[in-house]
Amino acid sequence: MNKNIDLNNLQNEGVENVPMQERRDFLKMGLAITGIFAGGSLFSAVSTFNSAHASDFAKKYPYKPHYSMVMQQHRCIDCERCMDACVATNHVPKVHGAYRTTILEKETPDAVGGKREFIPILCNQCNLPQCTRVCPTKATYKDKTTGIVLMDIKKCIGCLTCQEGCPYNARYFNEEKKAVDKCNFCWDTRLSKGEKDTACAHACPADVRIFGDLSNQEDRVFKIVHQIEKAVWVLRPEAGTRPNVFYTKG
Amino acid sequence: MTIRSLCITAVAALSLAAGVAVAASYPEAPIVYDKPVKGVVFSHKTHVEKGLACDMCHNRLFEQQAKKAQENKDFVMESLYQGKYCGACHNGSLAFASNTRCATCHIGVKGEERSKTGGKTEKKGH
Numbered sequence: 160m161n162k163n164i165d166l167n168n169l170q171n172e173g174v175e176n177v178p179m180q181e182r183r184d185f186l187k188m189g190l191a192i193t194g195i196f197a198g199g200s201l202f203s204a205v206s207t208f209n210s211a212h213a214s215d216f217a218k219k220y221p222y223k224p225h226y227s228m229v230m231q232q233h234r235c236i237d238c239e240r241c242m243d244a245c246v247a248t249n250h251v252p253k254v255h256g257a258y259r260t261t262i263l264e265k266e267t268p269d270a271v272g273g274k275r276e277f278i279p280i281l282c283n284q285c286n287l288p289q290c291t292r293v294c295p296t297k298a299t300y301k302d303k304t305t306g307i308v309l310m311d312i313k314k315c316i317g318c319l320t321c322q323e324g325c326p327y328n329a330r331y332f333n334e335e336k337k338a339v340d341k342c343n344f345c346w347d348t349r350l351s352k353g354e355k356d357t358a359c360a361h362a363c364p365a366d367v368r369i370f371g372d373l374s375n376q377e378d379r380v381f382k383i384v385h386q387i388e389k390a391v392w393v394l395r396p397e398a399g400t401r402p403n404v405f406y407t408k409g
Numbered sequence: 410m411t412i413r414s415l416c417i418t419a420v421a422a423l424s425l426a427a428g429v430a431v432a433a434s435y436p437e438a439p440i441v442y443d444k445p446v447k448g449v450v451f452s453h454k455t456h457v458e459k460g461l462a463c464d465m466c467h468n469r470l471f472e473q474q475a476k477k478a479q480e481n482k483d484f485v486m487e488s489l490y491q492g493k494y495c496g497a498c499h500n501g502s503l504a505f506a507s508n509t510r511c512a513t514c515h516i517g518v519k520g521e522e523r524s525k526t527g528g529k530t531e532k533k534g535h
Contacts, residue, residue: 237517238446264519273510277517364446365511 169196171203186387219286222306224372226284226344226403228357229383229391233408234365235277237262244362248348251340257331259342260359279367280394281359282329282342283402284308290321290330299339306403307346312338326398344370373403383407435463436475441521444479448521449514451495470497 171194185192190204245251245260260281268274288308291299298314299321301307315338322330322339333340344350345357354361360370371380384391384405393402435453442449456466467473471494478484478494489496489507495514499507516524 234511236446236511236515237448237519238515239518240446262517262519264517272505273512275512275516275520277512 169201171196172198220374221286222304223374225306225374226350227371227373227380227384227405228281228344228360228403229369229371229380229405229407230279231365231367231369231408232276232278232406235262235279235367236365237264237277238364240362240364241279241359241368244358245342248345248358249342252333252335254334257333257340259329259331259340278406279359280327280329281404282308282325282344283327283394283400283404284342284344285400285402287400289324289326289398289400293320293324295320299341302346305346305350307344308341309343309346310339310341312336312340315339326395326400327402380405439524440475441516441524442476442479443521445485446515448517448519450516450520450524451514466497470494 174192174194177192177195182192185202185204189206191206192202192204194203195201196203239262242258242260242262245258246253249259251257251259260279263278263280264275265278266275284307286306288301291297291301291308294300295318296314296316298311298316300309300311302309317332317338319332319339322328322332330339330341332338345354345359349356349358356370357368360368369379369383371378373380373384375381389407389409391405391407393405395402435457437454439450439452439454442451471478484494486507488494489499492500496507498504501509505513
């Protein structure tokens with residue numbers, strides 16, 4: 160072996176044959192391998208910081224703060240304190256089918272251990288919302304400063320096209336308002352009044368719902384979405400709406 | 410020490426002998442706690458069928474009156490982690506640890522409604 164490596168004339172031997180474990184070890188350090196040299200004794204790498212995990216959905220954070228929620232799904236116990244808090248805070252009528260947030264139940268009878276899991280859902284405040292695109296009167300819109308999908312109930316004609324367009328079943332017709340109603344991350348009831356979280360996140364006793372700012376690297380939401388130890392996903396990614404509600408487990 | 414272990418053996422033997430009688434007299438319907446959070450199930454059947462005797466929980470960990478424990482302020486998960494209530498067994502060695510498999514006991518509001526009606530809950534929002 161030639162021990163005097165000519166550093167100026169090294170050839171990249173290609174990353175195709177780098178073992179998966181090696182790649183993962185580097186990724187955990189926040190680095191992606193870009194080349195190997197000198198028969199595998201040297202690596203070149205770049206920071207993965209900007210191409211963060213779940214990057215298809217979280218690539219850009221155009222709002223400041225960029226409101227987001229992470230659900231630690233495995234911790235949900237369906238105590239429904241979140242739903243009660245939402246109803247009380249946002250005056251959601253107690254009638255069948257009316258909710259701004261709810262909890263789905265998935266039974267897993269064949270699983271080892273737990274036999275069910277609960278999945279909290281709410282409006283995903285998508286970056287590319289379908290509901291606002293299909294609304295004929297622009298009664299629902301993506302707010303330019305907060306990024307929250309809001310309702311202007313005066314403009315709503317109750318055609319329910321937004322309900323059809325929403326991949327998350329996050330809208331209902333409010334008989335009292337005579338308009339469609341939906342989660343707005345408690346914008347009018349809490350955030351605009353200086354509160355730092357939503358009523359549901361505030362009420363959760365199990366630390367399932369974590370509300371925060373996805374554009375702030377110090378924020379818990381940012382840290383969970385960008386780590387690579389645990390999987391992070393969104394619901395119905397195929398809808399292509401780039402949702403701002405993320406899920407994780409374990 | 411010897412006397413104590415003898416006593417324990419005697420108690421265990423008695424419990425086993427009384428097993429059949431005990432099994433016939435436990436409440437059949439699951440108990441569903443609603444405080445401090447709604448929808449937490451305890452099934453006598455599940456536990457008796459695993460061979461547990463009454464005196465393993467009564468009245469040291471739980472009084473016989475159903476849901477009496479939830480009147481206590483310390484009837485919270487933190488107490489379980491310290492070995493109180495369900496945590497006496499659900500500690501990861503005797504039975505699965507209290508800080509795992511949350512939804513096994515936490516059947517939720519939906520589970521609570523199901524246990525009342527004996528069937529499926531009406532699905533909300535669909």
